[in-house]
Amino acid sequence: MADGPTGAVLALLGVLSVYAASGSGPVVERETGGETEWAEPWDGAVFRPPSALGAVGMTRSPRTPQPGREEAGDLPVLLWWSPGLFPHFSGDSERIECARGACVASRNRRVLRDSRTRALLFYGTDFRASDAPLPRLAHQSWALLHEESPLNNFLLSHGPGIRLFNLTSTFSRHSDYPLSLQWLPGTAYLRRPVPPLQERAEWRRRGYAPLLYLQSHCDVPADRDRYVRELMRHIPVDSYGKCLQNRELPAARLQDTATATTEDPELLAFLSRYKFHLALENAICNDYMTEKLWRPMHLGAVPVYRGSPSVRDWMPNNHSIILIDDFESPQKLAEFIDFLDKNDEEYMKYLAYKQPGGITNQFLLDSLKHREWGLNDPLLPNYLNGFECFVCDHELARLDAEKAHAASPSDSPSPETHIAQPSHMDCPMPTPGFGNVEEIPENDSSLVQVRDHCICLRFLWPCSEKGRTHSYAVVP
Ligand SMILES: *[C@@H]1O[C@H](CO)[C@@H](O)[C@H](O)[C@H]1NC(C)=O
Ligand SMILES: *[C@@H]1O[C@H](CO)[C@@H](O)[C@H](O)[C@H]1NC(C)=O
Numbered sequence: 403m404a405d406g407p408t409g410a411v412l413a414l415l416g417v418l419s420v421y422a423a424s425g426s427g428p429v430v431e432r433e434t435g436g437e438t439e440w441a442e443p444w445d446g447a448v449f450r451p452p453s454a455l456g457a458v459g460m461t462r463s464p465r466t467p468q469p470g471r472e473e474a475g476d477l478p479v480l481l482w483w484s485p486g487l488f489p490h491f492s493g494d495s496e497r498i499e500c501a502r503g504a505c506v507a508s509r510n511r512r513v514l515r516d517s518r519t520r521a522l523l524f525y526g527t528d529f530r531a532s533d534a535p536l537p538r539l540a541h542q543s544w545a546l547l548h549e550e551s552p553l554n555n556f557l558l559s560h561g562p563g564i565r566l567f568n569l570t571s572t573f574s575r576h577s578d579y580p581l582s583l584q585w586l587p588g589t590a591y592l593r594r595p596v597p598p599l600q601e602r603a604e605w606r607r608r609g610y611a612p613l614l615y616l617q618s619h620c621d622v623p624a625d626r627d628r629y630v631r632e633l634m635r636h637i638p639v640d641s642y643g644k645c646l647q648n649r650e651l652p653a654a655r656l657q658d659t660a661t662a663t664t665e666d667p668e669l670l671a672f673l674s675r676y677k678f679h680l681a682l683e684n685a686i687c688n689d690y691m692t693e694k695l696w697r698p699m700h701l702g703a704v705p706v707y708r709g710s711p712s713v714r715d716w717m718p719n720n721h722s723i724i725l726i727d728d729f730e731s732p733q734k735l736a737e738f739i740d741f742l743d744k745n746d747e748e749y750m751k752y753l754a755y756k757q758p759g760g761i762t763n764q765f766l767l768d769s770l771k772h773r774e775w776g777l778n779d780p781l782l783p784n785y786l787n788g789f790e791c792f793v794c795d796h797e798l799a800r801l802d803a804e805k806a807h808a809a810s811p812s813d814s815p816s817p818e819t820h821i822a823q824p825s826h827m828d829c830p831m832p833t834p835g836f837g838n839v840e841e842i843p844e845n846d847s848s849l850v851q852v853r854d855h856c857i858c859l860r861f862l863w864p865c866s867e868k869g870r871t872h873s874y875a876v877v878p
């Protein structure tokens with residue numbers, strides 16, 4: 403198993419495992435050609451290592467235990483491998499009650515090799531090959547939570563990276579526990595009324611541009627600033643963030659992200675003076691949509707958007723945003739915005755979804771209705787706890803299937819393997835935000851970022867060394 407990129411990744415991880423395999427306690431395993439097979443029966447009845455759980459002290463949640471799985475000592479354990487993320491208030495371990503039954507969520511790495519530890523949970527941003535708990539145990543699922551774009555971890559947007567995992571929760575609708583609408587609290591958020599157009603016309607007369615840009619994270623792989631810089635040559639854009647800044651926010655408090663968050667009411671009131679908001683995501687991935695898209699809609703502005711290529715699928719109706727990629731050039735886009743800026747009737751058509759019954763996209767409505775987590779909703783779990791329960795339920799089902807199979811192999815097939823797919827982190831190769839690669843000047847800072855994308859992966863995938871035109875030639 404040394405050929406192909408997967409082999410390369412696993413070989414690399416294998417080397418690193420020398421440093422990573424520090425688990426205490428007995429381990430029953432044997433090596434076969436670099437891969438590990440776990441030789442332990444499903445229920446740990448034959449072999450049970452001394453319990454690390456016994457030593458960590460377990461908080462019990464106040465809810466009544468499910469009948470049948472009363473002993474915490476027998477519950478499946480979900481180990482949060484990423485140190486920063488443990489969605490419980492105190493202690494290292496907590497019993498959680500989910501739809502199918504209970505599990506123990508833990509962040510104590512000493513339980514890594516416990517036979518009851520059925521799943522390892524990773525946070526994508528923190529995932530490093532050098533920290534992966536190897537050798538991998540065959541009875542354990544690897545579960546990935548990664549709501550962010552590949553800006554935070556390029557490894558995962560490549561097949562061999564994502565296929566390390568069994569269960570995923572990402573922005574993609576194809577992931578096992580999708581978070582595509584992670585920034586949209588609900589339909590009421592979209593329906594907020596539009597400020598009177600006369601007010602905005604008045605701001606325009608006082609010298610405000612039709613377009614707002616508010617971005618302080620410059621030179622990202624989506625290469626958004628080069629597009630905006632070109633657009634600015636054709637239509638006025640007021641830019642308040644660090645990228646292409648040409649204006650100052652009205653108060654020092656608002657300029658400091660430490661004192662004013664993006665949900666600050668005063669900041670929102672200020673932003674809503676603009677009719678159009680440039681909304682460009684930091685990376686281009688199917689179903690990766692953030693507050694950059696939803697916030698202008700909340701404020702009754704029209705997003706001028708570049709981000710998820712599949713964004714149309716999620717819009718409240720088919721006429722609610724302007725897609726940058728529908729225009730052949732920044733100049734053409736500028737002409738269209740100028741046209742809408744001067745035609746209130748045409749402009750208001752973009753906000754028709756705010757009228758009663760105006761949200762006609764059934765896919766959006768269904769997705770909001772059926773998601774089981776909420777955003778700041780006291781009645782619903784957050785998606786961290788939701789994903790934890792999703793994994794718990796999955797493992798309980800897998801245990802039951804293993805048991806049934808052990809009892810009667812002919813009647814019950816062994817549980818199917820479940821491996822994450824590239825569609826769970828679906829990001830095409832980055833391309834220049836404007837123009838062709840050849841046209842990017844050698845000293846353009848965004849080019850460095852684009853090249854970094856290649857350099858980051860060089861140890862896993864060959865990048866052509868032949869110069870700029872090959873900067874994107876990363877083999878997925
Ligand atoms: C948008 O939807 C309306 C009503 O559902 C339909 O009549 C119209 O043709 C659609 N427009 C486009 C551009 O798809
Ligand atoms: C989990 O994924 C790995 C590949 O990443 C695979 O070898 C293994 O069989 C999967 N386990 C389950 C239980 O599906």
Ligand SMILES: *[C@@H]1O[C@H](CO)[C@@H](O)[C@H](O)[C@H]1NC(C)=O
Nearest residue numbers: 842843844845846847848849
């Ligand atoms: C890049 O180089 C050009 C000339 O080659 C120069 O005019 C420009 O100022 C440089 N830009 C930066 C950001 O250094």
